[in-house]
Each structure stands twice: as structure tokens, then as C-alpha cells.
Amino acid sequence: xxxxxxxxCFVRFDRDLCAGHGSCLRVCPTKAIRIKKKKAARIVxxxxxxxxxxxxxxxxxxxxxxxxxxxxxxxxxAIALVSPVLYAQFPGVMPKDxxxxxxxxxxxxxxxxxxxxxxxxxxxxxxxxxxxxxxxAPWPLISPICPIVVRLIxxxxxxxxxxxxxxxxxxxxxxREVKRRLIPEYMEKGQEVVLYYIxxxxxxxxxxxxxxxxxxxxxxxxxxxxxxxxxLIKHVEQIKAADAIPFYQTxxxxxxCATGNASMWGMSGxxxxxxxxxxxxxxxxxxxxxxxxxxxxxxLFQDIEYIEFRTCxxxxxxxxxxxxxKYLAKSAVQRMIKRxxxxxxxxxxxxxxxxxxxxxxxxxxxxxxxxLFGARKEALSIDAMQEIEKVMQLIKGTDCTACGAPDCRTFxxxxxxxxxxxxxxxxxxxxxxxxx
Numbered sequence: 001x002x003x004x005x006x007x008x009c010f011v012r013f014d015r016d017l018c019a020g021h022g023s024c025l026r027v028c029p030t031k032a033i034r035i036k037k038k039k040a041a042r043i044v045x046x047x048x049x050x051x052x053x054x055x056x057x058x059x060x061x062x063x064x065x066x067x068x069x070x071x072x073x074x075x076x077x078a079i080a081l082v083s084p085v086l087y088a089q090f091p092g093v094m095p096k097d098x099x100x101x102x103x104x105x106x107x108x109x110x111x112x113x114x115x116x117x118x119x120x121x122x123x124x125x126x127x128x129x130x131x132x133x134x135x136x137a138p139w140p141l142i143s144p145i146c147p148i149v150v151r152l153i154x155x156x157x158x159x160x161x162x163x164x165x166x167x168x169x170x171x172x173x174x175x176r177e178v179k180r181r182l183i184p185e186y187m188e189k190g191q192e193v194v195l196y197y198i199x200x201x202x203x204x205x206x207x208x209x210x211x212x213x214x215x216x217x218x219x220x221x222x223x224x225x226x227x228x229x230x231x232l233i234k235h236v237e238q239i240k241a242a243d244a245i246p247f248y249q250t251x252x253x254x255x256x257c258a259t260g261n262a263s264m265w266g267m268s269g270x271x272x273x274x275x276x277x278x279x280x281x282x283x284x285x286x287x288x289x290x291x292x293x294x295x296x297x298x299x300l301f302q303d304i305e306y307i308e309f310r311t312c313x314x315x316x317x318x319x320x321x322x323x324x325x326k327y328l329a330k331s332a333v334q335r336m337i338k339r340x341x342x343x344x345x346x347x348x349x350x351x352x353x354x355x356x357x358x359x360x361x362x363x364x365x366x367x368x369x370x371x372l373f374g375a376r377k378e379a380l381s382i383d384a385m386q387e388i389e390k391v392m393q394l395i396k397g398t399d400c401t402a403c404g405a406p407d408c409r410t411f412x413x414x415x416x417x418x419x420x421x422x423x424x425x426x427x428x429x430x431x432x433x434x435x436x
Contacts, residue, residue, distance in 0.1 A: 008032075010049030010065055010202040013041040017061035024053035024062060025406040029286055029311075030155050034414075035404040044419065048151035049202045050311050051320035052286055064202035064321055066224040069231050072106045077186050077193045080107040081174055084114060085200045085266040085316045086225055089323045091332035093236055101235035105228070107196070111178055114262035116170040118344055120145075121261075122351040123167050123360040125276050128305055140281075140296065140304040141165045144362070145271060146316075147203045149289060149309040154369045157293050161369055165306070166362040171197070173360070175220075183218055193218040200225055200266075200319025201312060224321035260337035261344065267333055268315035271308045274342060279303065284310040284318070380416070388412045395425050402426040 007013065020038035025031075032047050041061070053062045072078050080102050087095045099110040131137055142163045144150055153160050168176075175195065183193050199222055264270035269282035281304055283292050289309050295301060312318035317333065318326040354360065380388070388409070397408025403424045405411035414420035422428050 007065055008043050008047035008049075010047050011051070011053060012063050012065050014061045014063070015039055015041065017059045019059050019061070021058070022401040022404075023056045023058070025401050025404075027052040027056050027286075028406060029152060029290060031406045031410050033406070034419075035401075044414075046151075046155050048148055048155060050148045050152070050286060051201045054202070055320045064222075064224050066199070066202060066222045066227055066321070068227045069105060069223065071221065073194075074106065075192070077109075077191050078107045078196060079109045079111060079178060079182070079193060080196050080198055081171065081178070082110055082112050082198055083171075083200065083266070083316070084112070084117075084262045085319065085322065085329075086198055087263060087336070088266055088317055088329035088332045089225060089229060090233070090236055091324075091328065091335070093240065095336075097236055097239045098232070100239055101232050104235045104239075105231060109178075109182065111174055111182075112262075113170050113174050115346065116173040116177070117262050117265055118346050119173055119351055119354075120167060120170045120360075121271075121275055121344075122346070122348055123355055124165060124306070126352060126355050127165065127167055127360075128277060137166065138163050139302045141306045142296075143271060143306065143308045144169050145265075145308070146310050148201070148311045150369065152289070152311070153293065156290070157297055158370050160293060160297060163296065164369075166365075167360045168362050179218075187218075195220045196223050197221070198223050198225060198228065200316045200322045202321065225319070226321050226323045229323035260340040260342050263333045263336045263340075266316045267330055268310055268313075269308065270315060270333075272306065274344075275306075277306050280306045280308065282308040282310075284315055285313045286311045377417075380413070384416050387416045391415050391422070394422070395427050397425075397427070400426060 018035070018039040018041055020035055022035055024033050024041070025035065029050060029052065030046055030048055032043050033053060034042050034044050036042065051064065054064060082099065082102070084095075087093070087098050090098055095112070099112065102110045127137075128141065131139075131141070140163065142149070142153070142160065142165060144165050144167065147169070150164055153164060178195065186193050195218055197220065202222070202224070261274055264273055268284035272280045272282055281292075281301070283289055289311050292301075292307070292309070296307075301307070310316065310318075312320070314326045314330060317329040322329065391412035392408060395408055395412070397411070399407040401407070403411045403420065403426065405414055405420065411420060411425065415422060
């Protein structure tokens with residue numbers, strides 16, 4: 001990697017492009033970013049992959065730590081794990097044509113998430129029904145669908161981790177099924193398999209960030225929708241213009257959208273829209289999500305059974321790695337729902353049998369989530385907290401961010417921790433020059 005770049009498992013910063021405006025400092029929910037010498041961005045806290053810094057940066061100095069379609073290797077078996085959000089990027093195009101376009105790009109298999117969304121939906125309803133008598137988890141239950149929300153809770157609201165619904169996310173169910181049923185066939189032949197997660201936001205960890213012993217088999221790679229869109233749309237347009245599609249090219253797995261249910265999941269409120277839950281809420285946007293999590297931490301909303309959180313406005317359709325405007329995508333989803341209608345395809349009895357066997361049980365308990373995504377700084381002593389207050393009184397701050405920290409209290413903490421000095425403060429520096 002170039003010395004001009006600094007990165008986390010989710011985002012990359014290009015120092016040459018950074019103009020030092022500091023917008024990314026203000027929007028980062030974990031206060032992870034610092035800017036030194038007016039442009040050198042660095043990460044000092046836990047990045048949760050929300051992509052807010054990507055969204056706000058006008059110079060495009062911040063990008064997702066994803067790969068492009070050129071990474072596809074013809075000697076490898078490429079398997080695409082497809083979220084219905086991808087279909088919303090192609091208004092007026094049938095989902096099967098988008099899947100066929102992926103095949104023509106070089107993906108051997110295209111696994112649609114729709115069935116697994118329905119499985120999750122049924123398992124969630126069953127957990128809530130049983131929780132009404134068992135009180136296994138506290139109310140309100142929080143949707144685990146958005147991994148950014150879960151990481152945010154682990155970092156800022158660890159006391160709410162028991163509220164996170166302990167049911168495997170649809171993407172985890174999908175990946176597990178592929179690893180169980182599809183990949184062994186290729187591994188027996190000695191072929192290398194790569195799973196490609198096609199994402200609307202930088203949520204999947206880049207395997208290059210993990211130690212070799214922690215890298216999974218098969219290899220897992222994140223692709224942003226916006227990265228594959230230019231190439232994919234060419235194939236989709238050719239498919240639309242063709243008079244006929246040869247039969248041998250129509251092989252896809254879990255062909256999607258016999259109903260409109262799956263397409264709804266990309267929108268805020270789409271997860272809970274067709275669930276059999278008496279009391280539920282849908283909240284979208286980073287600020288609103290934090291605001292409502294604060295309320296839950298205060299003990300509010302205990303009369304609500306389930307809350308769907310999405311840190312992106314309008315839900316996953318507002319993901320920073322999507323290719324088209326979120327409202328255009330929402331309009332495409334609404335037309336898709338009208339075309340296909342609503343309804344479920346899987347038998348509830350089959351899902352309940354799987355539920356009884358523990359097939360939906362999440363492997364990540366609250367303590368593991370805390371260790372993965374919780375705050376990693378050493379706890380401050382009482383003396384250190386008092387020092388922070390002294391610094392705050394000294395700098396008389398206005399949260400100008402000129403010091404390179406997102407606000408004055410964070411700067412004061414950096415000073416006490418030895419990560420910054422008082423002379424970095426514009427107020428203190430200017431006062432010293434005046435005294436001279």
C-alpha cells in the first residue's frame with residue numbers, strides 16, 4: 001500500500017487528496033479520526049465502517065477498503081453473495097437479468113439473499129413470541145441486520161448488547177449455506193473458491209486486515225456496488241437489448257423476487273413491514289440511531305418489542321457505496337413491489353424445525369462483540385478525568401476542530417493521554433503568540 005494511504009479494515013485515506021477541512025472529524029460517530037498538519041488523516045479509535053467520512057468528504061480523500069471487479073481471477077471459482085439492494089440500482093430491470101449480468105462478468109454462482117431474508121424474518125417472529133414468556137432478552141429487541149449498528153452499540157452503548165436480537169443475520173445464513181453445500185464440491189476438486197460480498201456500504205472486513213491465522217477459507221472479499229456498477233450495467237443493457245437469452249446462460253441459484261418482500265428490505269421500515277410483530281419501530285440515519293439508542297439506554301421504549309435501526313438515511317438504499325440516488329432506488333423498489341406483490345415462499349414448519357435445532361442461534365454473544373468492536377482505550381483514572389477538566393477550563397473551547405480532534409473534550413483527553421499537546425490548540429497557540 002502507498003505511504004500516501006492510511007487505512008482501517010473499512011476505509012482508506014489518501015493524504016495527497018485530503019484538504020484538511022475536517023468534515024470527517026465531525027461526522028465520525030466514534031470520534032476515530034484525527035488530522036495533523038492540516039491533511040494527514042489518521043485513525044486513533046475503533047472504526048465501525050459506517051462510511052460517514054466517505055459520504056462527507058468533498059475531495060474523495062476517503063474511500064472504502066473494498067476491491068474492484070478486476071480482482072476476479074478466471075482460475076478461481078467466484079461466488080457472488082447478492083443483496084436485493086443491488087437490484088434497486090437498475091430501475092426497470094428484472095432481478096434475474098442483473099444476476100445474469102453478474103454471470104457474464106465472471107461470477108460462477110450468484111447467490112441471492114431473498115430466501116435467507118425470509119428465513120430470518122420467520123426466526124425473528126418466533127424468538128419474539130417465545131421471549132414474551134421467557135424474558136430471555138430485554139425489551140426492546142434491536143435488529144442485528146445492520147452490522148454498523150451492532151458495532152456502534154458495542155462501542156458506545158455496551159449495556160444494550162443483550163438487547164440485540166440473538167438470531168443469525170441473513171448474510172450469515174447465506175454464507176453458511178454456501179460453505180456447507182456449494183464450496184465442498186469445488187474444494188474436493190482442488191479448486192480455489194472466493195466469496196464476494198456485494199455491499200451498499202463498507203461493512204465487510206477486508207481479509208487483508210486480518211492476521212493470516214484468522215483469514216477464513218474460502219477467501220472472502222468485499223465489493224462495493226459502485227465499484228462493479230460501471231461494468232455490470234454494460235452487461236445488463238446488452239441483456240435487455242437481446243431478442244433471446246440462450247437457455248444455457250440462465251443458470252442462477254436461488255433466483256429471486258417471486259414476491260416483493262425481499263426488495264422492501266433495502267428501505268427503512270422494510271424489515272418490519274411484513275413481520276408479525278405487534279409493536280415495532282423503524283429508525284434510520286446515524287444521528288437518529290444514536291439519539292434513540294440513548295433513549296433506550298435511559299430505559300425508554302420497553303413497551304416496544306422490536307426496533308429496526310439503519311445508520312444510513314432511507315435504509316440500505318442510502319448506503320454510501322450504492323451507484324444511484326437513494327430516492328431513485330426507492331422508487332425502483334416501490335415499482336418492484338407493485339409488480340411482484342407481497343407474500344412468503346418458504347414453509348413456516350420447515351423454518352421452525354431449523355429453529356428448534358439451533359440453526360439460527362447467533363455465535364456472537366455480548367462479551368465477544370465487546371472484544372471485537374468495543375472501545376479499546378485504557379480506562380481513565382479519577383486524576384486523569386480531573387486533568388481533562390483542567391484542560392477544558394484552560395482552552396475555553398468552541399469545538400473548532402483546528403487542533404485536528406473532533407471536539408474540545410476529545411482534544412483534552414488526547415492531551416491527557418499524551419496523544420496531543422496544548423500548543424496544538426488554536427486558542428492556546430494564539431494566546432502565547434500575543435503574550436510574546
